[in-house]
Amino acid sequence: MNRPTWDEYFMEITELVSRRSTCLRRKVGAVIVKDKRILTTGYNGAPKGLPHCLEIGCLREIKKVSSGERQELCRGLHAEQNAIVQAALHGLSIKDSVLYCTTQPCVTCAKMIINSGIKMIIYKEKYPDELARKMLKEAGVVEIHYE
Numbered sequence: 147m148n149r150p151t152w153d154e155y156f157m158e159i160t161e162l163v164s165r166r167s168t169c170l171r172r173k174v175g176a177v178i179v180k181d182k183r184i185l186t187t188g189y190n191g192a193p194k195g196l197p198h199c200l201e202i203g204c205l206r207e208i209k210k211v212s213s214g215e216r217q218e219l220c221r222g223l224h225a226e227q228n229a230i231v232q233a234a235l236h237g238l239s240i241k242d243s244v245l246y247c248t249t250q251p252c253v254t255c256a257k258m259i260i261n262s263g264i265k266m267i268i269y270k271e272k273y274p275d276e277l278a279r280k281m282l283k284e285a286g287v288v289e290i291h292y293e
Contacts, residue, residue, distance in 0.1 A: 163188070169190045170200065170207060175187070179246060185243060186238065186240070190222050224251075227255060240262050241262070242263060242264075246269075247268070253275050260281065269289070
C-alpha cells in the first residue's frame with residue numbers, strides 16, 4: 147500500500163467534502179490547511195437554515211444562466227466562502243494557510259481568499275474566470291493546478 151502525499155491526502159478529502167454539496171449544477175469541496183492540519187472545510191450550498199436547491203430547485207437553471215455569470219442569482223455560497231466563514235465563526239486565523247479545492251476559485255472567492263491571507267490554492271478542475279486569476283496573481287497568491 148502506498149502512503150498518499152500530503153497533497154493527495156487533502157485533495158481526496160476535498161472530494162469527500164464536495165459530496166455534501168446541495169448544488170444541482172456543481173459539487174465543490176474546499177479544505178483550508180495550515181501546517182498540515184485541517185482548519186476548516188466547506189461545500190457549496192444555501193446559507194444555514196435556508197432551503198437548498200435540492201429541495202426547491204435551481205434559480206440559475208430556471209433562468210438558463212451560464213456558468214460563471216450572474217452569481218448573485220444563486221442561493222448558495224461557494225465552498226471556499228463556506229470554509230472561510232467557518233474559520234471566522236470559530237475564531238481561527240487562516241493567514242498563511244493553503245486552500246485545497248475541487249474547483250478553481252471564481253473572482254468573488256478570489257477576493258475573499260486574498261483578504262483572508264490564504265497564501266496558496268491547490269485546485270483540481272479549472273474554472274473560466276480570468277479576473278480571478280489576475281487578481282490572485284497580483285496579490286501574490288500561488289495557484290497550483292493539481293493533476
